Amino acid sequence: MTLTQTASALDAGAIGRISDLLDEPDWLRTLRSTWWSRAETTPPPTGEEEEWRRTSLDALPRDVELLLDVPQLETEVPPDAVEAGVILTDLRTAVRDHPELVARYLGKADGPASHAHFWALAHAAWTGGLFCYVPRGVTVDGTLVARQMLPRADVAFHPISVVIAEEGSSVTLLEEVVSPDGAAGWYGGIADVQAGQGARVRYANLQQLGDGAWRIGAERVVVGQDAVVTTLNAEVGSRVTKLGLDVLMTGKGGTSKVLGLLAAGDDQQIDINTLQDLAADHTTSDLLYLSALYDRAHASFYGITNVRHGTKQTSSYQECRNLLLSPQAGAEPIPVLEIEANDILRCGHGATAGAIDPTTLFYAQSRGLDADAAQRMIVRGFFEQVVAKIEDETIRERILAALARRIGTTEDLS
Amino acid sequence: MALPNPALSQIPDSYKYGWHDAEQPRTTFEKGISAEVVAEISRIKDEPKWMTDLRLKAYRHFEARPMPKWGADLTGIDFQDIYYYVTGNTDGAAQSWDDVPDYIRRTYDKLGIPEAEKKYLAGVGGQYDSEVIYHNIREDLEKLGVIFMGTDQALKEHPDLFREHFGTVIPANDNKLAALNTAVWSGGSFIYVPKGVHVELPLQAYFRINTQNMGQFERTLIIADEGSSVHYVEGCTAPTYSTASLHSAVVEIIVKKGARVRYTTIQNWSSNVYNLVTKRAVAHEDAVMEWVDGNLGSKVTMKYPSIYLLGERAHGEVLSIAFAGDGQHQDAGGKIIHAAPNTTSLITSKSISRGTGRTSYRGLIKVYPGCERSKSTVRCDALILDDDARSDTYPYMEIDEENVTIGHEATVSKVGSEQLFYLMSRGLSESEASAMIVNGFIEPIVKELPMEYAVEMNRLIQLQMEGAVG
Numbered sequence: 053m054t055l056t057q058t059a060s061a062l063d064a065g066a067i068g069r070i071s072d073l074l075d076e077p078d079w080l081r082t083l084r085s086t087w088w089s090r091a092e093t094t095p096p097p098t099g100e101e102e103e104w105r106r107t108s109l110d111a112l113p114r115d116v117e118l119l120l121d122v123p124q125l126e127t128e129v130p131p132d133a134v135e136a137g138v139i140l141t142d143l144r145t146a147v148r149d150h151p152e153l154v155a156r157y158l159g160k161a162d163g164p165a166s167h168a169h170f171w172a173l174a175h176a177a178w179t180g181g182l183f184c185y186v187p188r189g190v191t192v193d194g195t196l197v198a199r200q201m202l203p204r205a206d207v208a209f210h211p212i213s214v215v216i217a218e219e220g221s222s223v224t225l226l227e228e229v230v231s232p233d234g235a236a237g238w239y240g241g242i243a244d245v246q247a248g249q250g251a252r253v254r255y256a257n258l259q260q261l262g263d264g265a266w267r268i269g270a271e272r273v274v275v276g277q278d279a280v281v282t283t284l285n286a287e288v289g290s291r292v293t294k295l296g297l298d299v300l301m302t303g304k305g306g307t308s309k310v311l312g313l314l315a316a317g318d319d320q321q322i323d324i325n326t327l328q329d330l331a332a333d334h335t336t337s338d339l340l341y342l343s344a345l346y347d348r349a350h351a352s353f354y355g356i357t358n359v360r361h362g363t364k365q366t367s368s369y370q371e372c373r374n375l376l377l378s379p380q381a382g383a384e385p386i387p388v389l390e391i392e393a394n395d396i397l398r399c400g401h402g403a404t405a406g407a408i409d410p411t412t413l414f415y416a417q418s419r420g421l422d423a424d425a426a427q428r429m430i431v432r433g434f435f436e437q438v439v440a441k442i443e444d445e446t447i448r449e450r451i452l453a454a455l456a457r458r459i460g461t462t463e464d465l466s
Numbered sequence: 467m468a469l470p471n472p473a474l475s476q477i478p479d480s481y482k483y484g485w486h487d488a489e490q491p492r493t494t495f496e497k498g499i500s501a502e503v504v505a506e507i508s509r510i511k512d513e514p515k516w517m518t519d520l521r522l523k524a525y526r527h528f529e530a531r532p533m534p535k536w537g538a539d540l541t542g543i544d545f546q547d548i549y550y551y552v553t554g555n556t557d558g559a560a561q562s563w564d565d566v567p568d569y570i571r572r573t574y575d576k577l578g579i580p581e582a583e584k585k586y587l588a589g590v591g592g593q594y595d596s597e598v599i600y601h602n603i604r605e606d607l608e609k610l611g612v613i614f615m616g617t618d619q620a621l622k623e624h625p626d627l628f629r630e631h632f633g634t635v636i637p638a639n640d641n642k643l644a645a646l647n648t649a650v651w652s653g654g655s656f657i658y659v660p661k662g663v664h665v666e667l668p669l670q671a672y673f674r675i676n677t678q679n680m681g682q683f684e685r686t687l688i689i690a691d692e693g694s695s696v697h698y699v700e701g702c703t704a705p706t707y708s709t710a711s712l713h714s715a716v717v718e719i720i721v722k723k724g725a726r727v728r729y730t731t732i733q734n735w736s737s738n739v740y741n742l743v744t745k746r747a748v749a750h751e752d753a754v755m756e757w758v759d760g761n762l763g764s765k766v767t768m769k770y771p772s773i774y775l776l777g778e779r780a781h782g783e784v785l786s787i788a789f790a791g792d793g794q795h796q797d798a799g800g801k802i803i804h805a806a807p808n809t810t811s812l813i814t815s816k817s818i819s820r821g822t823g824r825t826s827y828r829g830l831i832k833v834y835p836g837c838e839r840s841k842s843t844v845r846c847d848a849l850i851l852d853d854d855a856r857s858d859t860y861p862y863m864e865i866d867e868e869n870v871t872i873g874h875e876a877t878v879s880k881v882g883s884e885q886l887f888y889l890m891s892r893g894l895s896e897s898e899a900s901a902m903i904v905n906g907f908i909e910p911i912v913k914e915l916p917m918e919y920a921v922e923m924n925r926l927i928q929l930q931m932e933g934a935v936g
Contacts (some may be wrong), residue, residue, distance in 0.1 A: 378868055395853070
């Protein structure tokens with residue numbers, strides 16, 4: 053492919069040329085062009101928005117080249133699942149092989165309001181992504197894995213992950229993205245996860261971008277009636293991460309667990325904004341974000357629990373805990389509640405920030421561990437609150453292995 | 467806030483301070499604000515040039531700054547439809563109750579102020595619209611060098627002490643409303659407590675807006691010198707008019723080394739008042755600052771008493787209580803800035819919303835780098851009484867130091883039907899039962915009030931709760 057295009061130079065013509073190059077059907081051309089108009093009419097954040105006060109986009113590398121030669125998405129799908137009609141493939145292949153399905157689900161709704169511009173931009177300028185589809189009533193045993201390796205650091209890439217679990221289905225999916233260290237790049241990946249009535253979905257996103265990467269991401273998770281969804285975002289890499297995550301409890305009786313693990317060091321800045329939208333009766337949504345912050349790393353968390361007017365018997369909790377492991381590390385946890393209903397079962401939040409308790413450290417050292425080993429053990433123990441909630445062994449091991457790059461391992465201690 | 471007064475029970479209105487006096491002949495400016503109005507206020511008050519200049523500078527900040535876009539809806543405020551200065555024909559603050567003009571004295575008698583002074587207080591001040599109309603302090607305290615007077619009077623009588631501290635905690639350009647206050651301030655209390663002096667009984671000030679479309683912009687400055695202590699209590703009411711009034715005070719407090727200040731507010735403005743107040747204290751080494759902030763009245767309140775912990779081992783506390791009934795929005799909370807090592811703080815917030823009322827807790831805990839071993843706890847509880855009521859919690863935290871212990875927790879609940887059923891089975895009506903549950907909910911804060919205020923607070927809650935459930 054010969055088109056070289058940068059984000060700052062994108063226009064309607066360039067969006068059309070992406071369709072040309074990828075030889076796309078008309079419906080997709082129209083879809084891209086509609087979203088491009090949206091991106092143009094929905095300007096990028098100015099920094100005055102509450103969700104953008106803690107991350108400046110001034111240094112976002114807008115002039116890197118759009119990645120077109122996307123390496124093959126690596127996928128692991130149990131053989132039984134393929135026979136049952138489960139699809140896990142890159143989005144371009146899905147457009148070719150399952151156009152009706154993709155057309156039914158791709159680009160049908162807005163994402164997090166804070167990231168409206170980037171959501172629209174990805175729908176206009178995506179050149180990769182994944183499509184995961186689990187038909188009605190199908191239970192996938194084992195773990196679906198999709199891994200995207202980026203060939204270079206200095207590129208812009210706006211992939212879309214579409215994850216559809218139909219009514220009564222059950223699936224566990226791990227999505228990983230890895231890119232090289234070095235130059236500045238822009239990773240604008242977004243995810244649209246939909247769990248139908250009674251579906252059970254476990255979706256983990258493991259981010260291991262290179263140390264020059266800007267991850268400006270957005271996720272929309274729709275939890276249908278009586279569905280049970282667990283999401284996990286593990287942020288390990290990147291120079292700057294600004295993730296907007298909406299969990300929409302739209303069906304009665306739905307349940308969600310929203311988990312996050314952050315291990316950041318050097319000059320990393322991780323900024324997450326979340327919305328738990330309790331829009332239906334008898335819904336439950338519990339969020340738990342844990343950060344371990346080394347060196348000069350800074351983590352911000354701005355979460356909103358919105359209990360909608362007229363809803364009954366919802367239950368929700370929001371918790372953000374930060375472990376500060378260096379005098380220069382910083383944290384800004386802001387768990388917001390907006391409650392417009394009276395008949396609530398439970399609604400609360402908690403936030404903490406602080407160093408390792410010196411008595412805990414002293415105790416560990418008194419058992420013969422040196423300070424470094426004691427700290428590793430305590431950080432690992434701190435993360436256990438989330439790790440213990442990851443039922444899937446494959447996901448747990450991959451995430452612990454990735455976190456070990458920052459927090460070390462405790463294997464030598466056993 | 468009035469003390470219990472049997473005469474009040476004859477006023478049928480559910481907001482019992484909602485009457486107003488027929489307006490008397492007085493100095494009243496035209497509505498609206500301009501540099502000329504600001505200069506004229508200063509001229510009438512016969513102020514030194516530095517104050518006139520400061521007012522005009524503040525007015526330019528006010529003009530230049532946009533209205534806050536966050537928090538409550540302030541679109542109902544028209545700055546050109548407000549009286550910025552209204553005063554009766556009094557000649558300075560009276561020191562004897564008998565010298566206060568009759569029509570003002572009647573108001574304060576109804577509110578029970580002189581009676582309270584005799585019984586429970588070390589000193590009392592009263593402000594009626596723009597001017598302080600009465601100020602008195604016990605003689606023994608005066609002999610010890612305690613100053614308690616109207617802020618305008620202090621500018622004249624203690625110019626050096628005044629100028630040294632005025633505007634140092636809340637500068638003229640701090641925020642739009644503080645800039646407005648600096649431009650047009652009038653009245654308020656000035657308190658100085660000398661080194662080592664403990665004022666055992668509370669000092670009280672009572673603020674009353676009487677004129678329709680009135681803006682009250684009192685300015686309070688409290689200086690507690692090293693090792694001293696003082697408790698200041700303010701109460702506020704206004705008549706119920708159909709158009710809005712604005713109360714935009716600035717309160718600055720300086721708590722020097724080892725001193726202790728408690729500032730208690732019971733805000734019970736009528737439901738047409740926009741109450742937009744900037745309150746901030748600085749606490750030096752080993753000092754203790756406490757805000758006890760009760761918000762029951764007003765249409766909209768935006769108020770976040772702040773404490774800057776500037777010296778080692780300083781301690782700050784905010785106890786915040788908010789009750790929002792139909793059409794009210796209480797956007798309140800507190801801010802603590804840890805700017806020295808070994809500082810500690812506690813914010814406790816209790817909020818209740820009923821009818822279409824909305825309470826928002828908005829708070830900030832900030833820890834600067836190097837403030838090792840700082841500790842802070844924030845605890846917010848909210849009670850939502852009706853289907854259309856709303857409660858929000860916006861707890862900001864900015865932690866830039868590793869060696870700290872910072873925690874925030876909040877719960878939101880409704881009055882349980884089982885609790886109600888139990889109390890009603892003991893013979894209470896539904897509203898009595900609800901009021902009892904609400905009183906239990908706010909108990910941890912009410913017990914910090916002087917007893918007479920605690921009794922009154924419970925009565926006010928009872929009043930707010932009548933017909934609340936059903």
